[in-house]
Amino acid sequence: MKLDLNMIRADFPILSRKVNGQDLVYLDNAATSQTPTQVIDVIADYYQSYNANIHRGVHALSQEATDKFEQARQSIQNHFNIRKSHEVIFTSGTTHSINLVAFGFGTILDPGDEVIVSALEHHANIVPWQMMCERSGAILRVIPMTDDGTLDMHAYKELLNKKTKLVFVNHVSNALGTINPIKEIINNAHKVGAAVLVDGAQACGHIKPNLKNLDVDFYTVSAHKLCGPTGVGMLYGKEKWLNKLPPYQGGGEMIEEVTFEKTTYADLPHKFEAGTPNICGGIAFGAALDYMNAIGFEAIGSHEDELLQYANEQLTQIEGLRIYGDNKQKTAVISFNIDSIHPYDVGTLLDKMGIAVRTGHHCAQPIMDYYKIPGTIRASFAFYNTKDDVDIFVNGVQRAVAMLR
């Protein structure tokens, strides 16, 4: 199935705007994806028609909002193939999801227990665990990366042992686009009895993971990476784990009974959803998944692969250009530098030409340290990008290089 790009692009009003007098070419999708009219309308409709605080309300608006919010939970459940709807926890995003799990593990790990992180992680999947290790005395081990931007799986297997309690790794690296072999990582971890958290922030806009088949213990997502709104995401956790972990935040909705002497906690998912959630955001998250599923993740994947290959071919013509993490298993992300030109210079000139890319360390300093660079220029594609976008981009890089050399 070929995508009808004209139709798709018409869904995204922002794609027809101008930047610095030029047509916008948006290649910063790994930072945040754009939002189609179908989702924007759901947001506006929420506030225009049935905005109300959910759960416990006996009036019709509250009931409508609750139903829509819970329907969104089911859409998410179905999309990710999750066993039970109460294994879907609404959070404010991946960062919140990971911190929730890290906080919980901090209370159940013992000093000397080991946890394993990969060298390819976003800071969101490093710093909460460092903080957790400081609190619990657990030890942080690191799966090293190799030159082509993949994980050293041999070293990973060596790291696993009876003391290993948890492995956390992203599904897709935001800085390089590498798709990690998570099935293999999970299977190996389970052999030694360790749980696995997969950070799906960067995968969720491109890949439809089957969480039941993966048998993963935790999976995290941010809606703003899959055509949804900012400020909302999800944590999937296996029921047995969510029952084992203590609540993260205290507040309304997450309790059963409160007295000043003693408080008992509510059942899943409420135990982890203290306070008024991002109600509109949750509903729009569901709508974003519906939108993307209507297009189809297979079609999205093959279109993006095509863009990646095309961009790769063009870019590698440029003298002195080096792509980091140039391996076979990757999403449509190209992270590169040219000679000794500073990424910031290239990013700034591309911006003047209307081309949005990201420059810097992409919240993944350990990867930059590995390559001994201050940062890269990262172009990241979405299903609404076209070959024309690639042409304009490659041409822009050439112009920038000419100015900077």
Next chain:
Amino acid sequence: MKLDLNMIRADFPILSRKVNGQDLVYLDNAATSQTPTQVIDVIADYYQSYNANIHRGVHALSQEATDKFEQARQSIQNHFNIRKSHEVIFTSGTTHSINLVAFGFGTILDPGDEVIVSALEHHANIVPWQMMCERSGAILRVIPMTDDGTLDMHAYKELLNKKTKLVFVNHVSNALGTINPIKEIINNAHKVGAAVLVDGAQACGHIKPNLKNLDVDFYTVSAHKLCGPTGVGMLYGKEKWLNKLPPYQGGGEMIEEVTFEKTTYADLPHKFEAGTPNICGGIAFGAALDYMNAIGFEAIGSHEDELLQYANEQLTQIEGLRIYGDNKQKTAVISFNIDSIHPYDVGTLLDKMGIAVRTGHHCAQPIMDYYKIPGTIRASFAFYNTKDDVDIFVNGVQRAVAMLR
């Protein structure tokens, strides 16, 4: 200044909808306020024109979004009269704000230190502190309430002593509407060297607090209580406190340098804003404050006072009706029961008449325990409510009582 209610109501599309075939009368504003077109438009415009991940982005969209987000921070700063913009921390709402502070204090309090809560609190300002006390060994003391729904200030002063490290109290009680004497509470706490957190969730839609004059140490707000969107709020903290507290969540944006050995944290406010924030929500939060300020909090306050007095007069005509917390200092909230009629029955019948009130314990079980009731019927007014709303509501209560007696 009288409010032009026709004009104001036209700003709120939801107010002209029907519920169960009747015109909606929305009196559940304490749970969440409604959102004017002006704010909905800002939200849609964000996604249509400049949605991008903020900070560190060199491209124009990212810059626009960053500028707007930081302008919203300044609007919030100005509105609440806050000294420095980096004392404004964006959170996902009051619950998150309070948990952030509670987590931090858990790491700096010693066993035996005392913290003081009031009997008039929402669970959001109780449970996080209970969890904190369990972790730190600090002791939770409670300011008792009196029959008219106010705090026993004499008892409060007795509770304060050199061991008291923190007092947390809401500005306005969500269950009763009581406005607490926070200036006096703050002054007394400061005399023994204790800090004060004021939960402003219920105040912020009705009162414009001057935080500099109050000299409060922490103040929390949810945007959805002041005509803003769900999923965003703020924590104000004095710089010296925010510097003293450890970061709550780890992730992107909140770090300066990350290696697997050591991570250093960024300056305020970023230290407490890990991950992609609710960017659109933050901008819409600012727009909601702008909207309310254009109407004016003085005019809002006097209109709501008028509604409260009028509703009080009408309601008290109903035989067997008891208002809880019927004191002088309150916002336009009426919490009541009629004889032994269950609040749920009244709420359900009012809903059939298109009238939205809340019934239950309002996430404030200790207040219900005090009055020995399972819950109340709560009608809570906003500036867009009218005397007609009050008439329909009182008439509805009368009809419900007739059916239920």
Next chain:
Amino acid sequence: MTVEQVQDEIIDEFSLFNDWMQRYEYMIELGKSLPLIEKKHKTDDNIIKGCQSKVWVHADMVDEKVVFTADSDAVITKGIIAILIRAFSNQPPQDILDANTDFIDQIGLKEHLSPTRANGLVSMIKQLKLYALAYQTQLN
């Protein structure tokens, strides 16, 4: 009478009313004839979760039929559980398990059928069926 026949009877009765007020008044009236739960069974264990008002339900097996008793502290909820019990009580457990609950919709209580509804009608149905399942298992 079979479950279905009782349900049809209830639908007939409610069809006499043409506005919600009359229906609710009748429902409240029905609550007054609810077979009340014995005091000793009115324990926290027998409270149905998910209702804003309290609902206690108890079930006995008499002559291979399930007999329900209940109570609630709210009169509308009492009416709802009374209607459910009238439809399900004194029936063989398997019939209760097989029964559908479309009649709720037909007597104008559709809005209560959402699983998130705070009155817990859906939880009540689930609980009654759980009792039936337990007794059915006993019979097998």
Next chain:
Amino acid sequence: MTVEQVQDEIIDEFSLFNDWMQRYEYMIELGKSLPLIEKKHKTDDNIIKGCQSKVWVHADMVDEKVVFTADSDAVITKGIIAILIRAFSNQPPQDILDANTDFIDQIGLKEHLSPTRANGLVSMIKQLKLYALAYQTQLN
């Protein structure tokens, strides 16, 4: 020349160009004539925060005038700091403190004037003025 005269001179030079490419090329060119900071001053302490690229600045007082030197690892940033230093260097500290920076707008770099801009132009101006303030205090 006064600060203002230098700024006018810069505005005149930039007014020759009518598209952004030429302006940026000229800015990059100006970066090449930046009075470079001595190696011993190129320390982490002298890095200006808030820039995506690194910018080092140092200031000396010579004959009651502030003399700036600087460097950057990115050529556009180097051009920006070069322009700022050309406008501010060799001036009495008080004049630097009093100087306004509207000329940035007039040479077509307005987009860099946002306080949140990742290139940190606003931070650079602040840092230069802080040096001036320090030397001015010394003079008083």
